[in-house]
Amino acid sequence: MIQFTVNGIKKQFxxxxxxxxxxxxxxDLKITSAKDxxxxxxxxxxxxxxVNGKAKMSCTLKMKKLDNAEILTMEGFPEYxxxxxxxxxxxxxAVQCGFCTPGLISRTKVLLQKKPDPTIGEIQKAIKPHLCRCTGYKKIEDAIVYAADALRENKKLEITKTSGKIGVPHPKYQAYQTAIGKRDFVEDIRLEGMLYAALKFSDHPKAKVLSINTEDAEKLPGVHRVFTAKDIPGEKKVGLILQDWSVMIGEGETTHYIGDVIAGVVAETEKIAREAIELINVQYEVLKPVTDVFEAIDGERVxxxxxxxxNTTKFTRGDIEEAFAKxxxxSKGRYETQRIEHGFLEKEAAIARPDGKGGLELFSQSQGVYEDRRQVAMILELPEEKVRVTLVPNGGGFGGKEDLSIQGHTSLFAYLLDKPVKLALxxxxxxxxxPKRHPVFMDMEVGADENGKLIALRLRAVGDTGAYASVGDKVLERVAGHAAGGYFIPNIDIEAKTV
Ligand code: FES
Ligand code: FES
Structure with a gap:
């Protein structure tokens, strides 16, 4: 038996x-200010x-190490x-999406207990273990200095009141509640009778799925149901622009990347759902994936x-040949942007529940709830009015939460089971x-007159949109549209291919 206190209350584990x-x-304690x-x-x-007066990452601390520990979360901090x-x-x-903020505030409290007047160097060292994708850290440093000054002077701070006019900085909506961990992100929400889901991903980037055996997974105690593509009542493929992305890859179909979903399990707990996933047996015929965008351009169709x-975006203006001749x-060269992981701090999570009237409610952290609704309705073969999507402000998206990700699976499971279901990756x-930000390969040639004034621009760009179309053609439209930057160039010849 392990004994300790949490926010001053004795606990046994x-x-x-x-x-x-x-x-x-x-x-166990439903304390959600600490985020995963x-x-x-x-x-x-x-x-x-x-923990015992030190800032600790609770995700790496095992319960067996906590005998006699004093644990404080934000909920137990002195109010002032x-x-x-x-x-x-x-x-x-310093609170933008706010997902990182409760952790940083815990760190700040511990720092200021020891060093009430820290230097910027000490602050930077203290917050080094923290990632914030939104603020750029400078604002966090400023906030810690500001908090330290106020605490030393025993001052009561108020949220800055603003005129509400354009050109004046305003505190972010619900920033205070988010900062103290009282504004739920999707993963923090708990519904009565909620079940938990997990997904079985493809083991190979490209493979034909020969068979999916879910028998052992179904037999695991606590499992409610295992789902595969054949359970989808409506459209089996979705997509923001092109409808080419399979919700699940069924028997006889081919996977296109390791993020393809083969099956989903819903169980009493997330742990059981994840154990059951391991019991799903998939037989594949492994194929060679296409990984080079230049090979793919005219290669066999994926x-x-x-x-x-x-898709190819093209436009011309003026006489490009004459302009280059003059x-x-x-200057010319090849320029490349690399594939970029968006790195939002909040991982994907979704909750869906039946509305009791033949429809469904979805709690989504996406960047486009109307698109979620359209695509979920397609999957479930429901009219859009039967799907209600509640946007839960997310912990960062940066373009990486535009596509439907797990909202479709979660909705499908909840709808078919007639029970609330949470799925968190x-x-x-x-x-x-x-999907990731697109690598783009740009062959660019620019000509200037004797005064250095730009008179000609030629661009040949190829963008890699990965396994599925996603928003690739919109990105390449922007590559083309922004190629001249802020300059007026009278003669241009631009072509941007989405592959
Ligand atoms: S360090 Fe614990 S969740 Fe990231
Ligand atoms: S405010 Fe820090 S990750 Fe968003």
């Missing part, structure tokens, strides 16, 4: 000694709480200290229904599933 403190806080940003990797700081630090963060613009280069100076699943 006799469960799995390997369980992490974060799991215990979030799942990296699934136990100890690299983001979102789960930071105070919590309020002052949180308001300092709000007033300095999606039989469309060419790999499915140019005194010409781990960090590695998140990186595996969502």
């Amino acid at each position: 006799s469960g799995d000694p390997e369980k992490t403190l974060l799991e215990y806080l979030r799942n 940003g990296c699934s136990g990797q100890g690299v983001c700081g979102s789960c930071t709480v105070e 200290i919590k309020d002052t630090i949180a308001k300092a963060f709000v007033n300095k613009g 999606h039989p229904e469309r060419p790999n280069n499915f 140019a005194k100076y010409i 781990t960090r590695s699943e998140s990186i595996r599933l969502h």
Whole structure:
């Protein structure tokens, strides 16, 4: 039996000694100010709480290490200290999506206990274990200095009141509630009778699925149901622009990347759902994936229904040949942007529940709830009015939450089971599933006259949109449209291919 206190209240724990403190806080005590940003990797700081006067990442701390520990989460901080630090963060613009903020506030409290007047160097060292994708850290440093000054002077901070006019900085909507961990993200929401889902991903980037055996998974105690593509009542493919992305890859079909979903399990707990996933047996015929965008341009079709280069944006103006012939100076070269993971701190999570009237309610953290509604309705073969999507402000998206990701699966499971279902990805699943920012290869040639004035621009760009169309053609339209930057160039010849 392990004994300790949480926010001053005595607790005893006799469960799995390997369980992490974060799991215990979030799942057993329903304390959700501590967030899960990296699934136990100890690299983001979102789960930071105070343990025996030190800032600790609760996702790496096992319950067996906590005998006689004093644990404090934001909920147990002295009100004045919590309020002052949180308001300092709000007033300095250090709360954007706010997913990282409770962890940073916990860190700040511990720092200021030891060093009431820290230098910028000490602040930077203290917050090093924390990742914030939104603020750029400068605002966080400013907020900590501001909080330290206020605490030393015993000042009561108020959220800055503004005129509400354009040109004046305003505190972000619900920033204070978010900062103190009282504004739920999707993963923080709990519904009565909710079940938990997990997904079985493809084991190969490209493979024909020969068979999917779910028998053992179905037999695992606590499993409610295992779903595959044949359970989808409506459209089996979705997509923001082209409808080419399979919700699940069924028997006889081919996977296109390791983020493709083969099956889903819904169970009493997330742990059981994940155990059941391991019991699903998939037989594949492994194929060679296409990984080079230049090979793909005129290569064998990845999606039989469309060419790999499915969109090209072109425009010309003036006389490009004449302009280059006249140019005194010409510069050319190949420029590339790399594939970029968006790195939002909040991983994908969705909750769906039947509305009792033949429809469904979905809690989504996406960047386009009307698109979610359209695509979920297609999957379920329901009129759009039967699907209600509630936008839960997310912990960052940066373009990586535009596509429908797990909202479709969650809705399908909840609808067919007639029960509320939550599905939350781990960090590695998140990186595996969502599309990345497009690598673009740009051959660019620019000509200038004798005064250095730009007179000609030629661009040949190829953008890699990955396994599915996603928003690739819109991105390449922007590559083309922004090629001249802020300059007026009278003669241009631009072509941008989406592959
Ligand atoms: S460091 Fe604990 S969730 Fe990221
Ligand atoms: S405000 Fe820090 S991750 Fe968004």
